[in-house]
Amino acid sequence: MVTTPTISITLNGTRRSIAMSATTRTLMTVLRDDLGLTGTKDACSQGVCGSCTVLIDGAPARACLILTATLDGASVTTIEGLGSTEAPGPVQQAFIDAGAIQCGFCMPGMIIQATSLLRTKPRPSRDEIRHAISGNLCRCSGYAKVIEAVELAASRIAP
């Protein structure tokens, strides 16, 4: 039996010790409120919209539906771990170049999801892209330019 006041995770490549102010804090709350990593967005708190998608041990997951206390020893990648404004990662750069970003609120989750897709399927078909991002809601783009962005990223990463 363990009660976990402090857990250890690898966050964006760096080992971190996280003191839990409460046992039921979600990963989203810890990222946004305790660690100031506000790139992970809260748009529904029910796991439906995908705005809070992060990678846990390399696989996409909803930060809003995970109690941080269950992540001891896990590796977490957030949007901040994929690149910076000055030096965006390749998927981020493709989203910028393709004009996929409008209001931007869904984009961190969308880019995380797309990154995961391209790691497992470097040259996805259009239908595979549509399926992969179908759990990430976007209200601005109609998804068309998001799909183009993923295709652009694929063509650059695995030409």
Added chain:
Amino acid sequence: MNTPAGPIGQSLPRLEAAEKASGAALYTGDMVLPGMLHGAIVQSPHAHARILGYDLSAALAVPGVRATVTGDDVDYRYMGLVVKDELAIAKGKVRYIGEPVAAVAAVDIETARRAAALIEVRYQPLPAVTAIEEAIKPEAPILHEDFAKYAKIYDAPTNRGNILAHSVATQGDPGKGFAAADVVVEATYQIAAQYHAYMEPVAALAAFDPSGKVTVWSSTQSIFRTQANLHECLGMPMTKIRCIAPRVGGGFGGKSEATVQPIAVLLARKAKAPVRVVLSRVEDMTTMRSRHPGWIRLKTGATRDGKLVARECELWFDGGAYADDSPAVMNFALFFVRGPYDIPNVHCEGYAVYTNKLRAGAFRGFGNPQMSFASECQIDELAKKLGMDPLELRRRNALPKGAKWFGGQEVKETALVEALDTIRERAGWAKPMPPASPGKKRGRGIACMAHSSAFLSTGAIIRLQNDGTIALQVGAVDIGQGSDTALAQMAASAFLLPVEQINLSTPDTDAVPYNSGTNASRVTYMVGKAVGEAAGKVRDQLLEHGAAMLAVKREEVALAEGGRVVVTGGSRRNAEVSFADIAGRSIWAVGGPITGSSGVMAQYLMDQGHTKMSGWLSFEAVGIFTFGAQVVEVEVDEVTGAVEVTRAVCVHDVGRAINPGATIGQIQGGFVQGLGYGLCEEMVWEEGRLANPSFMDYKIPSALEVPAEIECVLIEKPEPSHPFGARGVGEPPLVGAAAAIANAVADAIGKPVRQLPLTPERVLGAMLKP
């Protein structure tokens, strides 16, 4: 102004794209101030009730709670754009389930929420009306007893119970028109409440400085409407209210008027600390706004050869508990009663009604999507009865250039016929469709749309900075649609500079000139126009200084790329001076800082001689029409009635596309929001309670509900009244989408479906109807 060059017409990435892609972009809910508290709201469990009192003791006893706010903390000071009927927080009465009645500020959001749950409000429940039909009964309970006393900007009905607006308009002689018709179709169209579903729920952060001035960062479409609403509902002078918009995660009309800013300010004032209020999705859905639900009865007459001769319309909009923009939305729907067609005889009446539900308000299209659904579906029904091709019927009745709009304004330019001819080719209208998949029926449908681009007023200030770059100050909020980039491109083009040399202001009421708001597809047109005027004034000064510095005549110099004034002829040809040197001269030696400002107002006279109107808001600040056409192909599942849109072609007249990539992004996004409106989005109330207040239960389209490709064709006819040739494109792609889909479904199943959204159940019901 000369033909602009520079970055206009280039698909540049948005200025802020990289910060949004990296997650660094700051939205209101991401902002933190020292000592900041978190606010939570308490919502009414009653659709209609008198508030008898509050017990705050349990909430205040929770450690970490710093302030509570209720109706006792505010006076009866009303706010609103069209009717001033809303308070900062409920006082005296609640009028819908979910209405904020109290709020708490505490050291963290969990504590605030827990304390909010401990606030006891004592109510005396009142009978409620949750449908138009109930609200207009003579014995119906009245929502707003003081309606007659409220300030309004239109001719409102008196003594009509819960009817808050009633407008009538007549053009020509509808009686004679229908008498001349060989074919008449009449039907009633039901329209549902659509939720904006901006991805960022509403949020506000309020902080007072030692002088008593409050700064409010919020997710808003208009810093100036936010400032005006706070001024009205809190009684603070505007000198003490500063409103700023950081990055905004979508709006679509829903963040035009007040959201949670008044509550944040009240809490901050009482707690004497900054307070951030961020609504959860469920709270946002139950307290904010929807597109107007209701119904439209429409009757259209045509001659045998397909000339539209008469139309009659009766429209009822359910406005919910507060007027918000309801009278304007209802009027705007009637403004489009003819669609983009030349119908000489028209009579229409519209009503907006208070009910005990969430308020309806501005939403991309502003009444036009509802009217266009009815009108464009009816055109198809008429085409079927006439045995005419629906595209041809539309083309034959397209309102010609120079004709008058309903209301009497002149239409100076139209591209509707080009749009129809373009889409006929592009969509393969005359060719057979691919065969339907097994178990499916295939259909194709078209809709046309018209919308306006010019609306209200705005200003711009342009300053030459010391290093020769340009500061552009405008009051427009980029809510994601890309106006910051488009405006920077316009300014850059005016000075032949790259966009990197334009310093675009943050929307801040302390720093930028007035702008009415990011709505009505108006920013590119209106603010762009102001930018063009202000830029012209700065260019004049640059040329004057340049000529003096180069010792040539003013006519001998011109702007050149790279921030230079260059001599264009004579012996000193090619001599030049940089913008930076000109700036230096102006601030250190001659003339003073180089600044240009402008203020523009949309003014288009209406004509009572053309259209007789009563009970209307003036639309003299609305004009510049845009046109478009959309064709969709659908497959309808024979077993379930489920509709899949398999192809979409959108042809839109955009004037000159300032940023074609962003323009196409607007069209695709607008079409898909219209697809959701057409197929799956509907807020459902059960006895006044919203039954689906979450993304779990209210569904917007995902990437799989959208066709694999949304084909867009831009018709670029530069708008002569705009310095850069642009027109607005934010709303038109949504306006007709639901109608195009409904027409495709009717084509597939052989019967019309006159109720939005076209759920599988409704489509199957129509299919099975004998």
Added chain:
Amino acid sequence: MTDTRFHAPERLDEAIGLLTADDEARPLAGGQTLVAMLNAELLRPRAIVSLHRIAALKGVERRAGGSLWIGAMTTHSALAASAELRGAHRLLAEAAARIGHEAIRNRGTIGGAVAHADPSADYPAALVALDAEIEIEGPRGKRSLPAHQFFRGFLTTALEPGELVTGVVLLPGPAKAATRFEKLARVEGDFATASVAVVLGLDAGRVTSARLTLGGCGSVPIQSIEAEQIIAGHTLSDAVLKKAGELLAAAADPIDDVRGTAAYRRAIIPGLVARAVRSALAKGAA
């Protein structure tokens, strides 16, 4: 601040002890429903007992006699991709692949979903069609129940206080089987408006056995022995399929909700059933 206690035991008996000792303790599996309910403040349990460290709940094992044991903490993603799900058992992989979206499937578990017992969810109908056994352990030891006896009503199961779902056992199905999980949802990833789970036993091109179960059409998965009997051993004409669908529609007990009315669900069941059976046959034996 919330005062919920958090436990993450490594042994199953510890978890059961914690849950038995505190009737306001909740077990946490993948959390894809429970945490959403915590976020919405629909629940504030006194303690949470996370099952994520318990090795006994993990894994997929082939057992003697050809049955397949699936640990309760197996994720939907793992099942959707599992090579162990063959023959009739493919149905479970098909159902798993239709749950929510990838990020949800990566965390959500079969044990959590089964114990939650949402009748519109995808597993219950599939497990009933597969005649799966639900393995349970609690303070009074181990037991197991056939799926159709486990699901008792809307969000209601046969679990007693302190009991946990520890796994699901799939018994060997027909030697040659065709399957189909047919689902109508408002948008991809939504709960089913209605679903049909089909397992057909095949022998030399003939349907020798049939299991048909409806999801989202009642408080528990809906079966009709008569419908299954008329499909097994008969030539599958349109008339036979229609009759089977009508029998299932008659057995259904749907409600009106935001996904559709009861009348609509009843109306589409025959067509969905026919489509599901035809799709299973078209796909052929796996």
